[in-house]
Amino acid sequence: MQLHIDTPLVESSATACRAGQRVWLKMDALQPSGSFKLRGIGHACATRVAGGARRIVSSSGGNAGLAAAYAGRRLGVPVLVVVPETTSARARELLAREGAEVRVHGLSFQEANAHAQSLLDPSDAFIHPFDDPLLWEGHAGMIDEVAAAGLRPDAVVLAVGGGGLLSGVVAGLRRQGWNDVPVIAVETLGADAYAQSLAAGERIELPGIASIATSLGARMVSAHAFALAADHPITPVVVSDAEAVAACLRFMDDHRIVVEPACGAALALAYEAGSRLGGFDNVLAIVCGGATATVAQLQAWHAQLHKGPGI
CATH class of the missing domain: 3.40.50.1100 (Rossmann fold)
Known part of the structure; x- marks a missing residue:
């Protein structure tokens, strides 16, 4: 898709x-x-949902998170996006508008990323913002x-x-x-x-x-x-x-x-x-x-x- x-x-x-x-x-x-970002993240989300993933998890409050949220909505699966405290109110609003669950954790992307990965279940697909073939x-x-x-x-x-x-x-x-x-x-x-x-x-x-x-x-x-x-x-x-x-x-x-x-x-x-x-x-x-x-x-x-x- x-x-x-x-x-x-x-x-x-x-x-x-x-x-x-x-x-x-x-x-x-x-x-x-x-x-x-939607090109690659959409492709990754669609591939992993086709492979059985039942939730998408992202650690980006920016464009990668928005792409994951959009992809999840189109694919009909829930999306969790973990963002650092520095993420703007506008970014959080846009993520929520796409239907994503937004959690705020840490002062940096690194802290948010580590927390997101700690929340993963076996049926989740973790979507990295940039480092994924x-x-x-x-x-x-x-x-x-x-x-x-x-x-x-x-x-x-x-x-x-x-x-x-x-x-x-x-x-x-x-x-x-x-x-x-x-x-x-x-x-x-x-x-x-x-x-x-x-x-x-x-x-x-x-x-x-x-x-x-x-x-x-x-x-x-x-x-x-x-x-x-x-x-x-x-x-x-x-x-x-x-x-x-x-x-x-x-x-x-x-x-x-x-x-x-x-x-x-x-x-x-x-x-x-x-x-x-x-x-x-x-x-x-x-x-x-x-x-x-x-x-x-x-x-x-x-x-x-x-x-x-x-x-």
Whole structure:
């Protein structure tokens, strides 16, 4: 059972950084749950329910939890989502709106995750936010859709948190035989575990997350995402929170879609003057979305963080 939708592939003249460049947006912000997460998490939930699972348990109060809640409602099974105390009231409201049971535990994702796993029964399916081959398989479908639309990009730009989207996109590129298409992996400063890990040559665990882009807030990327850089061209890029938020607001004006700062990190690179994407003729940008963002919150962050002219 497919729970996600095939999303539009839209050419954006607003983000092209030079004449002759074409930037294509894969609009996964339009997924029913609000983000690309529904692709992989929907696939994982459907697979495990088909295998006999009678309840879905998630430890994310963000996009992964919302995707699990949506999937459970569609599949007709109850969903328990354990969230840390830092989860916003809006996120909790959205989870409850999807019919999920929401429990609050701990000050961090790590505490909530450990508590969620302690509650598992044998008939439960535990859904990890990013570190599961079923998720990567589901996320890979967005590249299949790009290929079906007739586009072979010169580069893919996307945001990195724990590495689930990156793992899925690389899996999709390989499935199409596009092993030479580089991926530009963007993070915000303070949530840049991937860039730091690649620079160090080993996985680095951040002491904490010092960025408002909380959807990028995995303190350590998955081992699989880290290993991918050894045999696929992946370039890490780090942008500021101010750049990410400014890109969200500009994208909202240009395309009338609200996304969160985690998605704005990738869009910031597309909007960058003299962009590091300038050497590519056909750029695919993954608009990963984010259901908890609001216009008011983006504007408040912009006032707090953005100190100069727009991107």
